[in-house]
Amino acid sequence: GQQLNQSPQSMFIQEGEDVSMNCTSSSIFNTWLWYKQEPGEGPVLLIALYKAGELTSNGRLTAQFGITRKDSFLNISASIPSDVGIYFCAGLTTDSWGKLQFGAGTQVVVTP
Amino acid sequence: EAGVAQSPRYKIIEKRQSVAFWCNPISGHATLYWYQQILGQGPKLLIQFQNNGVVDDSQLPKDRFSAERLKGVDSTLKIQPAKLEDSAVYLCASSFGSQETQYFGPGTRLLVL
Numbered sequence: 001g002q003q004l005n006q007s008p009q010s011m012f013i014q015e016g017e018d019v020s021m022n023c024t025s026s027s028i029f030n031t032w033l034w035y036k037q038e039p040g041e042g043p044v045l046l047i048a049l050y051k052a053g054e055l056t057s058n059g060r061l062t063a064q065f066g067i068t069r070k071d072s073f074l075n076i077s078a079s080i081p082s083d084v085g086i087y088f089c090a091g092l093t094t095d096s097w098g099k100l101q102f103g104a105g106t107q108v109v110v111t112p
Numbered sequence: 113e114a115g116v117a118q119s120p121r122y123k124i125i126e127k128r129q130s131v132a133f134w135c136n137p138i139s140g141h142a143t144l145y146w147y148q149q150i151l152g153q154g155p156k157l158l159i160q161f162q163n164n165g166v167v168d169d170s171q172l173p174k175d176r177f178s179a180e181r182l183k184g185v186d187s188t189l190k191i192q193p194a195k196l197e198d199s200a201v202y203l204c205a206s207s208f209g210s211q212e213t214q215y216f217g218p219g220t221r222l223l224v225l
Contacts, residue, residue, distance in 0.1 A: 004154075031211075042116070042203050042216030043155065088154050098143060098210035099168055102154025 003027055006089050006103030013079055014111055021106040022073040023089030031092035032065050032072040033100070038085045046087075047074070079110050114138065116217035118204050124223045130192040133220045137185070137206030143167075145214060146179055146189050147203040155203055161187065162210060194224045 006023045013019055023032070031050055035043035047058050049065035049072060056063055062075045072091075076083055086105040092098070117136040125131050137144050142163050147155035158177065160167040164184040172179070176195070181187040191198055201221050205214040 006154075035216075040218065042205070042219050044216070045213055048213065090154070092211070098145070098160060098207065098212075098214070099157050100155075100214065102156070104152070104154050 003101050004089055004091060004103040006106055008106055009104070010107040010109070012109045012111065015079060015081060017079055019076040019079055019083070019108060020073060021087060021089075022071060023091075023103050024071040025091060025101075026070070027091075027093065028069045029091035030069070030094050032063070033090040033092070034061075034063050034072070034074045035088045035090060035102075036085045037088065037105070043088055076108075079108075081110050081112065083108055084110050116204055116206055116215055118202075118217040118220055120220055121218065122221045122223075124225065125194055126225050127196055128193040130190065131194055131222060132188050132190045133202050133204075133222075135187045135189070135204030135206075135217060137187075137204070138215055141206035141208055141215075142184075143207045143210050143212070143214075144181055144187050145205040145207075146187070147205065147216075149201040149203055149219070151200070158189070160210075167210065191222075194222075196224050198222060199224045 034046045037043045047063040054065040060077045088105045089103040090100045144161045146158045149155040158172045159169040159179045161181045179189045201219040203219045204217045207214045
């Protein structure tokens with residue numbers, strides 16, 4: 001089963017609002033990834049984090065690698081309609097040989 | 113650069129039938145992954161190949177699922193016989209190496225009736 005706890009499960013927001021979601025784990029990860037999946041498509045990588053405390057931005061997206069290495073969060077600022085989709089966190093451990101563990105996803109709905 | 117290709121995009125079968133999915137990874141990517149994504153959940157790794165060898169198949173239901181990557185390039189995933197609970201999206205991903213960024217294909221949506 002899933003080892004990553006992702007919240008919230010869904011968010012309904014108005015265009016222009018900021019969005020925050022987070023992911024926690026009982027395990028330590030050395031890499032945190034955030035993906036977005038749109039209907040009928042596979043996940044697309046948004047941001048990759050490789051070091052505890054790292055804060056990385058990609059346009060209106062900002063993600064942080066928690067200092068304990070057991071959590072991460074993703075912020076979307078000034079949401080727009082095309083931000084609609086399911087956002088997944090995923091983590092890699094040192095000995096996982098590329099075996100990503102995914103959270104259950106946060107569904108974001110943006111209304112005009 | 114072409115992305116990960118998968119076919120078919122959709123498949124509807126009856127339980128106990130067989131089905132096969134095909135994946136062509138990004139050129140030069142040595143590592144190939146098959147994931148199962150059940151509705152409302154994140155992807156779950158089924159099998160990971162490094163070139164034509166299996167690295168991890170611990171979560172592959174081997175009594176009914178099989179996968180191969182004979183020439184170290186494209187891969188097929190087969191289910192025989194299918195069960196109702198196999199209804200899911202089957203995602204293929206590839207990466208340059210096992211710790212490198214994974215790029216996903218569009219997936220095959222399977223419905224078992």
